[in-house]
Amino acid sequence: MTRPPAYDLAAEQAVIGAALLNPAVVGDLAATLAPVDFHRPAHGLLWETLCAMHAAGAPVDPIAVAARLAETGDLAKVGGAPYLHTLIAAVPTTANAGHYARIVVDHARRRQVADLGAYFADKANQGADVADILATGRAMLDQAATATSWSPIIPLGDRRHLPDFPAYVLPDWVAEQVYAVAEFTQTPVDLAGCIGLAALSTAAGGRAEVEVRGSWREPVNLFTVVVLPPGSRKSAVFAAMTGPLLVAEKALVEKTRPAIVEAELAARVAGKTAEKAAIAAANADASGRDTLLAEATAAAMNADAVTVPTLPQLVADDVTSEEAASLLAEQGGRLAVLSPEGGIFATIAGRYSGTPNLEVFLKGHAGDMLRVNRRSRAPEHVEHPALTLGLAVQPDVLREIADMPGFRGKGLLARILFALPENTVGRRKIGADPVPEQIAAAYTANLGAMVATLADWTDPAVLCLTPDANERVLDIERAVEPRLAPGGAWGHIVDWGSKYTGAVVRLAGLIHLAQHLRDGWGKPVTADTVEQAAILGEYYAAHALAAFDDMGTDKTTRNARHILAWIERTGSTTFTKREVFRALKSAQLPTAGDFDGPLATLEAHGYLRQLEAPERPRTGGRPPSPGYLVHPDVHRLPAPVHALPASSRSA
Template sequence: MTRAPAHDLNAEQAVIGAALLAPNVVAELAGTLAPADFYRPVHGRLWEALCAMQATGQPVDPIALAARLADSGDLGKVGGAPYLHTLIQSVPTAANASHYARIVADHARRRQVADLGVYIAERAGTDTDVAEIVATGRAILDQAAAGSQWSPLIPLGNRRHLPDFPGYVLPEWVANMVYGVAEFTQTPVDLAGCIALAALSTAAGGRAEVEVRGSWREPTNLFTVVVLPPGSRKSAVFAAMIGPLLTAERALVERTKPAIVEAELAARVAGKAAEKAANAAANADQSGRDTLLAEATAAAMNADAVTIPVLPQLVADDVTSEEAASLLAEQGGRLAVLSPEGGIFATIAGRYSGTPNLEVFLKGHAGDMLRVNRRSRSPEHVEHPALTLGLAVQPDVLRDIADMPGFRGKGLLARILFSLPENTVGRRKIGADPVSEQVASAYTANLGALVMTLAEWTDPAVLPLTPEANERVLDIERAVEPRLAPGGAWGHLVDWGSKYTGAVVRLAGLIHLAEHLRDGWGKPIQAETVERAGLLGDYFAAHALAAFDDMGTDKSTRYARLVLAWIERTAATTFTKRELYRGVRSQIPTAADLDPVLSLLEIHGYLRQLNAPARTGAGRPASPSFLVHPEVHGSAGTVHGLPGWASRRPA
């Protein structure tokens, strides 16, 4: 082409300027004027930003647009804020915006036709079938005549690709087991990694705490929740990662049994002595009764002072809040609730009692004093309870807990480290190698050693930070604080974000203890350990944002994300509703459930329904067909393999 493609820069400037003068212009023209219709790319980027702001309910004005472009790094590329004011000054009134928009759209159609000519000329010299060239050319002409251009995508939410679990930051004996189990079970590393953290928390919780600075101390127990659909082999991973804890629990029981027998015998002897002294005092005459009564009182107190140890229990499964409180009191303040299911949440919410009871779990995470009242015995209290929670739940459970009374308001969700790994079902390798005997034995022996080493501690071991490690914690606090401000990245998750630094400190404490199995309490935590814990913190922060996003979205949006995942996985550029349902029916119950989902995706620009072919003869009608926006596959500006319409526009 020797002539410049059809365009009118003055009309383009007038459209953008009118939109900045009158925000309603964007709403009126967004459906008919696409960013690709603008000849100058700067104007296309400006129109795309304005349409996105209008679609998400943000104010459309020069200040808001400049702020958005500055955040994305595009403000300088479009000429800066002065150019925005130049655009406003170029239009005397916004009333003529639709006239200028028609000029811009008409030139865009003419460029499409010109591009078609180049495309046909190029393909004519290849071995491409002539019928295919003609059919494609006819489709392009139809689109150009109809003014059919893709509008910018309107995001469904903030959900994006989430980071993988950084298992490499864990001590070698833990990391080897995590990767080995993930490979053998063909499950995400995230699942085994989070359960491994829960296992370390079970071993160390209530027996050690990290001294940050001043009176700030963090216990070393965690709440972790992994979200995976049914059939993800959660139980197999739990069995592998938690099995050594049950072995250690049995060893503690065997070690405690002789002490229980001895205490029971001492209690019987003291009871007999108290009974004998009481009988002697009852039968004595008045002169000697006072002395014998004092002796009987002392004997009764001695008998009552004999404490019979309980059998150690490290792990519980589906317990009520009341049972958890009793077990914490019996077990010296340490207990873990570990399960490949999420039934505990319904129990906490009052499935049996009808009344939510979160106190045990809130105090059990924070380490606040817990008082246990029983009908048959006097009240007991746990000075520093340490409850560990390690669960793997289905996605529906995650969404249900957001609606459970008090879970968000009282802070239970703020204490949870969420993990939303990508499901591997359908892509698993058959016949994967099992975990090596050496790796499994090392994991079992070391986790057992950590349990046994800390089992006898009554007062928690205090783990100080080195000055350098304290500086790393301060760096984390400085980075987190602006995110919690209104409008900050975590402004809607202040409850969770406020506990973020403490969670990283807890993770650092567990990494430290796992690397120094038998003398960790005698060594300060190093800066490098805090940095490794910070990588875990980054992982959990990204997943928490996605988890809270999922908990707040409606069913249609959740299903829409499943449909987009299917489109990306199959690389579909067109599909029928029937084909789609066959691909997603394991996650979306009925074909009718797809109707609002497809409508939502059309509204957001991801899909466009194609005209149904004329029906001929009997039988059911053809399934609706849909065209996929090219940007869904990361190929913006390309449709059906054709060059982008703006391929010869200026840079």
């Protein structure tokens, strides 16, 4: 039979309430009562805050505690300021605080023993080695009987528990497609969301820019890169989110074909006329040659002036820098490179030429004039190039690109909006509902309308900001600047952080155009739209810190994160080295010895606690595998927020 976990909510409330009424209680109980001993996560968070404030000599009262929680963004997680007063009201007397604490600790130990029992049953049902189960179990029981408080976890970095993609800030027709595709493919919302933004960038890139102040203008094209391991169904998501662009591209081609036929015919006629005029001038006598020569010259100029339109192309896949430059020139400065693979990074790093060529991508993001030299024609230039990049790469590619020549130094990485979502492989729902037909149809129609509305613009449409929107952008600049200072939160990614406000403005421009599909160019961008973009900006800032951290970390730390991800994915509270080796053995971690360093790193950071080594069986055989306990906080962090109701997304 399954029994509910042991806990006493009234005792938990009483001990915290007593601490709020009598701060001396915190010092008396901090050594024996740990945040992990509370069953309710909000109570554990409150106790952790009280202990930290008491240790720092800060006053511990409801007002001060509420202010501290508001600063850290945790006030809502504990129920708000009114809940603090509820806790105080729940205290019969502060003199019994020690008694309440013993009740909380006793229940925590009972839950730990219950967890150990579940562990034994699970391992036995799995057919694990009996000697391992018994030896490890004795050590775990001994540890449970003399359990001491866990120390706070020292984070490995910002890679863990990153925010989910806030698709709810996008226009409904985009958000609904993102959530539906993520549900059907059982992939992180981040993947469909980032590729959806790349699709909007493809539709609008090169045809609009946001005027911030003075000469500061931001084109609305983006570089997005999602990092996911193999087998994550990236191709299926790409097909769903970018397929409508190919439909729109086909419509543009059909619309352009008659003009191409007409121009080609006009070019042939003008060419023949120029040829006849040249022959006539060549055969004329001296008296009439000047007039015929002038007519031949005019005919030749007329023939040269006939321009044959190029078949529209919105999307390319794995192209070289030279091919991308040529396509940009042919397509009037607009092109998107969209791919569920990251091979293009190696291509532009010089896979074929041996020499890195980043200029097209740097200028294509910034909108700086690009000159294209062709073998058969005179040099051409693109006044306002707008290149969109939408990729999904494997984690190994992310680590490789940091070492590619010029990628960091010349600023390519600073232009990328990174997303490092949690991998869902192994936890996917089988038989998920397909994307509703009406949602897919609306996404296809609206994306096509966005392409068609802006396709005929030669000069970019200029989107202005309302005064309130401009003030909101100034607020973002004020918040970002201190983070870029030496020692600031973004001091080590100042190249990326310096482009942060511009990225938010670009996101605001795309959201604005997607909200006003057919007349967005005639309306100003509002403060609400900038606020929606700022929420996306915060998401990308957190993921950028993780991406640059991942690119710079050593192999041991990366492998430690790999093991930690397995712990979180499986929900393990205890495990042996042999179990994690069997689960994660790979080219990255080929031998059992390769796990020693990462496990030691996790133990040093407080994520794990190694159990006392079991005795070697007297009957001989292999020694029992070392066992580990997992810090309870690893599994106590808030669950990710997924789909929201349509009313919430449109709010």
